[in-house]
Amino acid sequence: MARIRLAGIEKAFGDIAVLNDIDIDIADGEFMVFVGPSGCGKTTLLRTIAGLERPSAGRVVIDGDDVTVWPPARRGVAMVFQSYALYPHMTVLQNIAFGLKLSGMAKDRIDQRVREAAALLQIEPLLHRKPRELSGGQRQRVAIGRSIVRHPKAFLFDEPLSNLDAALRVQMRIELINLHERLRATMVYVTHDQIEAMTMADRIVVLNRGRVEQIGAPLELYRRPRNLFVAGFIGSPRMNFLPLRMVETGPAGVTVSLPGGQRLTVPVQPGGVAAGGEVTLGVRPEHLGLGRAVDGVADLILPAEAEVVEHLGGEVVVHARLDDTAVLDIKADGHQTIRRGDRIEIAVRAPLAYLFGPDGAALPPLTSASLAA
Numbered sequence: 001m002a003r004i005r006l007a008g009i010e011k012a013f014g015d016i017a018v019l020n021d022i023d024i025d026i027a028d029g030e031f032m033v034f035v036g037p038s039g040c041g042k043t044t045l046l047r048t049i050a051g052l053e054r055p056s057a058g059r060v061v062i063d064g065d066d067v068t069v070w071p072p073a074r075r076g077v078a079m080v081f082q083s084y085a086l087y088p089h090m091t092v093l094q095n096i097a098f099g100l101k102l103s104g105m106a107k108d109r110i111d112q113r114v115r116e117a118a119a120l121l122q123i124e125p126l127l128h129r130k131p132r133e134l135s136g137g138q139r140q141r142v143a144i145g146r147s148i149v150r151h152p153k154a155f156l157f158d159e160p161l162s163n164l165d166a167a168l169r170v171q172m173r174i175e176l177i178n179l180h181e182r183l184r185a186t187m188v189y190v191t192h193d194q195i196e197a198m199t200m201a202d203r204i205v206v207l208n209r210g211r212v213e214q215i216g217a218p219l220e221l222y223r224r225p226r227n228l229f230v231a232g233f234i235g236s237p238r239m240n241f242l243p244l245r246m247v248e249t250g251p252a253g254v255t256v257s258l259p260g261g262q263r264l265t266v267p268v269q270p271g272g273v274a275a276g277g278e279v280t281l282g283v284r285p286e287h288l289g290l291g292r293a294v295d296g297v298a299d300l301i302l303p304a305e306a307e308v309v310e311h312l313g314g315e316v317v318v319h320a321r322l323d324d325t326a327v328l329d330i331k332a333d334g335h336q337t338i339r340r341g342d343r344i345e346i347a348v349r350a351p352l353a354y355l356f357g358p359d360g361a362a363l364p365p366l367t368s369a370s371l372a373a
């Protein structure tokens, strides 16, 4: 097992800077997920840990060793790719054993390790099949088996589930969580899927355009996003954003004026924003209510028209129009009978809302000291 430290990592391909000033400390045994939109640099960062990319600046430290210029094989980490890259002419057993055989390990030790990995991944009945005789999920398990037998210090996963269908992805997600529980190994996992990140990670690194936007436990990112990017990236459906003007600030927080003229006082500090300044109101769809209250309470009721209604069974997502420019998504219980074109009322709760300043940074919540003042 290993602690992995990335210190001041920069990476450019020619003139194009792909990673900027990345500082990340991954604890021994931690399941860390790198998440972000396509092209943000997740894979490049993972390959930098593996030794498949050399950073332009900065250091990669694994278990106290500065491995920045070490070749991949010396680092003791194993990478599992999106494409399984199994040898088609070899059996599952031969595929899993191949790396160990190359390293000159004795046959009985290889056999023992392969049996252990096969038992862990429940692929024992498949050991004598060829890759073409396996499903996608089984092939991915074999690819993971190939890395497990090496007893690596850390596992690096690059979107390992993205070739699988939705149901199998959910199943493999659970298997990987269980595998981490059993091995207690350091795992670094790259995905663009925020649900995968939320469900699997001990901590998540949100990357955007080669920079770290925020690092934290899944619920920390959900509850306290540092800025508009993280707020919009974590959570599904996406957080609603309404650009508004700040009306005034007071001991109860910052007051904004909503479409239609009603006011809402959000319990946050104004930061550097003054009355009249631009702010963005953020409210998650699941924190809005259909009807007159969210959990029996409402600070504000907004009239709207249901423009699109998505019935998902257990829940319903309503895209509601407030006026010519403003639309809010609401996620509610599936038993609602709302139809397109219905007039509805949206209940808003101020403590569940966020405000972001003109630079996109979240305005800080009121502290108990500022509440008392």
Ligand code: ATP
Pocket: 013, 018, 036, 037, 038, 039, 040, 041, 042, 043, 044, 045, 192
């Ligand atoms: P995705 O989710 O689409 O795989 P990603 O976040 O993993 O994206 P990277 O693959 O790390 O992103 O790529 C980051 C940026 O670096 C992209 O703009 C990509 O085009 C660029 N890039 C990656 N590898 C190279 C390379 N070898 N040469 C030039 N540019 C590269």
